[in-house]
Amino acid sequence: MARVGTGTEETAGERRQLINVAYRLLGSVTEAEDAVQDAYARWYGLSRSRREEILSPGAWLTTVTGRICLDLLGSARARRERYIGAWLPEPLPDRAEWDRAGGAGSAGPADPADQIVLDESVAMAFLVVLESMTPAERVAFVLHDVFRYPFAEIAGVLGRTPAACKQLASSARRRVGDARVPAPAATGGDVVRRVKEAWETKDITALVGLLDPAAVMTADGGGMVGTVLRPVAGGARIAAYMVAIADRAPGLELLARSVNGAPGLVARRAGAVVTVASLDVSADGLVTRVWVTRNPEKLRPWTREG
Known part of the structure; x- marks a missing residue:
């Protein structure tokens, strides 16, 4: 599953x-970082002779990390049943964007979010579909x-068996096949900016x-x-809700930002990020x-934004 090598530098490079x-x-x-830390702890817990074998x-670290994640996914279902309201994946900022704005510094240990590649496989719509899979389906499909x-x-x-894993991935693929391909980033970015402007002016008709x-x-x-x-269904109801929030939240600053590699919105109050919104825009611009x-x-990766 990974490059061959036995040294400390090699294993560190897999992080x-x-x-x-x-x-x-x-x-x-947070859970990803914990799972990887656990995998490394198990690696360094092996005897030197065992590591050299x-x-x-x-490949060893990936297998162990995958098993740890599989166990966490199994227990997560029970935790989610006790979760208050809907559970969503943690949103990711675009660190290059924060750096240009002067928010994130280069000193200090690397944030795990810095190391995550932003592509279509971390789009919020994709991650939400992954949540509908069984733990085994998700592991087989993602890997x-x-x-x-x-x-x-x-x-x-x-x-x-490999054949059983292939069947799991095929079942997961059918679920993903129902997910719509998002609009191009340029189109989505324009729509998100227009949503921001309509929210700021409390223009419910525009929303x-x-x-x-x-x-x-x-x-x-x-x-x-x-x-x-509970989810709010219907464009008119969502627009009314957004305008109501604008009325009740004086001093709230709305920013167009990249969220999981796609155009999104970030709300700040007194300089602190309090809300991150990911928007899925269709090809026809809605x-x-x-x-x-x-x-x-879930907003901790955003706290370095300035």
């Missing part, structure tokens, strides 16, 4: 890849279809015109901050889905 795998499996930067430390690992190696993670009549907004406050506990993250624990 970025492992965090990328773990975030896509778990949808959480392992021809590909990267094979996203990271191109062979089923023979995925079998070692799942403890199943309704930008939202698909069947649009759905889902918010995640984790029971820690106020937000709607917002079809809005994912709003307000849970402070």
Whole structure:
């Protein structure tokens, strides 16, 4: 699953890849970092002679990280049942954008979010679809279809035959096949900017015109901050909700920012990020889905923004 090598430098070089795998499996930067740390702890817990017997430390670390994530995905279902309101994956900032704005510095340890490659496999719509899969389906699909690992190696993670892993990935692929391809970034960015302007001017008519009549907004406050506990369906209802928030939130600053590699919106109060919204824009330029993250624990990667 990874390059061959046995040295400390070699295993340390796998960290970025492992965090990328773990975030896509778990949808959480914090949990991904913990899973990778656990995998490294197990590696260094091996005797020196045992480590020297392992021809590909990267493959070993990926297998262990995958198994840790599989266990976490299994227990996550029970945790999500107790979660207050909707659960959404943690949104990711574009660090290059923050750096240009002078928000993130180069000193200090690297943030795990810095190491995650922003591509279509971390789009919020894609991560939400992954949440509908069984843990085994998700592991098989992400490792094979996203990271191109062979089923023979995925079998070692799942403890199943390569043929069974192939069937799991095929089942997961059918779920993903129902997900619509998002609009090009240029189109989506223009629509998001227009949504921002309409929200700032409290122009409900303009907002309704930008939202698909069947649009759905889902918010995640984790029971820690106020937000709607159930999805809001319908463009007109979402527009009314957004305008009501604008009325009740004086001093709130709305910024157009990249969220998980796609155009999104970030709300700040007194310089602190309090809300991150990912918008799914259709090819015809209408917002079809809005994912709003307000849970402070999920906004930690955004705290370095300036």
